[in-house]
Amino acid sequence: MTVQLNGVTKKYGNEFALKNVSFTFTKGKIYGLLGPNGGGKSTTLKLITGLVYPTNGTVTVSDEKVTRKISDKVAYLTELDMFYDSFTIKQMVDFYHSQFPDFSLEKAHQLLQDMQLEGNKKIRKLSKGNRGRLKLVLTIARNAPVILLDEPFSGLDALVRDSIVKSLLTYINFEEQTVIIATHEIDEIEPLLDEVIAVYQGHYIDHQNVESLREEQGLSVLQWFKMTIQNWESEKY
Numbered sequence: 001m002t003v004q005l006n007g008v009t010k011k012y013g014n015e016f017a018l019k020n021v022s023f024t025f026t027k028g029k030i031y032g033l034l035g036p037n038g039g040g041k042s043t044t045l046k047l048i049t050g051l052v053y054p055t056n057g058t059v060t061v062s063d064e065k066v067t068r069k070i071s072d073k074v075a076y077l078t079e080l081d082m083f084y085d086s087f088t089i090k091q092m093v094d095f096y097h098s099q100f101p102d103f104s105l106e107k108a109h110q111l112l113q114d115m116q117l118e119g120n121k122k123i124r125k126l127s128k129g130n131r132g133r134l135k136l137v138l139t140i141a142r143n144a145p146v147i148l149l150d151e152p153f154s155g156l157d158a159l160v161r162d163s164i165v166k167s168l169l170t171y172i173n174f175e176e177q178t179v180i181i182a183t184h185e186i187d188e189i190e191p192l193l194d195e196v197i198a199v200y201q202g203h204y205i206d207h208q209n210v211e212s213l214r215e216e217q218g219l220s221v222l223q224w225f226k227m228t229i230q231n232w233e234s235e236k237y
């Protein structure tokens with residue numbers, strides 16, 4: 001499903017979070033929105049889920065203007081978790097299943113097994129790493145056409161990060177799902193990504209295909225990213 005930003009500006013009060021951004025995310029690709037804190041990555045994802053609305057411009061998913069109702073098509077992993085602490089993992093999975101018709105119980109059970117999460121454990125008793133894993137399970141168990149992940153690695157150790165990357169590679173349907181991952185941790189995410197966008201000070205300052213970066217320019221994503229930011233800064237003055 002295509003996600004489109006058309007001349008999107010988002011202001012919070014007088015402050016610009018995004019400035020006149022136009023971009024098309026196409027079906028079947030994994031995009032990385034990369035950039036330091038405050039650049040506008042989370043705002044992009046919130047606009048695509050209809051949690052906030054543009055000050056100017058339009059956001060569409062499959063040509064439909066985004067409203068709150070878009071959550072049937074968009075699965076969203078936020079930086080915060082919104083779990084019910086008194087639930088067990090299994091109850092949380094059942095709750096998601098009741099909320100989203102595209103939620104696959106089969107995928108969820110498989111994912112729980114892969115991530116070594118026990119269904120009868122209370123959410124309250126989970127470590128931070130296991131909460132992070134559970135957030136991911138609940139998001140990618142949905143067969144939603146659009147999957148948005150905001151900082152999926154935040155605060156998690158290397159082992160958990162690896163298990164997250166593996167499960168994304170296993171459970172995402174690359175033909176059908178459009179995935180957008182916002183992160184400032186570029187190294188971890190590089191092996192997953194098809195396309196990268198440098199998001200900085202409210203602008204999409206450059207975007208590249210990861211394979212051609214490597215093969216044609218001999219650059220890692222991190223090298224490209226650093227160069228892009230430097231060029232942008234030097235052109236500003």
Ligand SMILES: Nc1ncnc2c1ncn2[C@@H]1O[C@H](COP(=O)(O)OP(=O)(O)OP(=O)(O)O)[C@@H](O)[C@H]1O
Nearest residue numbers: 012015016017035036037038039040041042043044
């Ligand atoms: N609810 C809000 N109210 C006021 N300002 C906000 C709000 N949300 C974001 N901003 C501002 O908008 C700008 C972009 O924020 P955004 O969260 O999109 O950046 P980000 O790249 O995702 O960074 P982070 O990794 O810290 O989430 C920042 O300057 C931020 O302070």
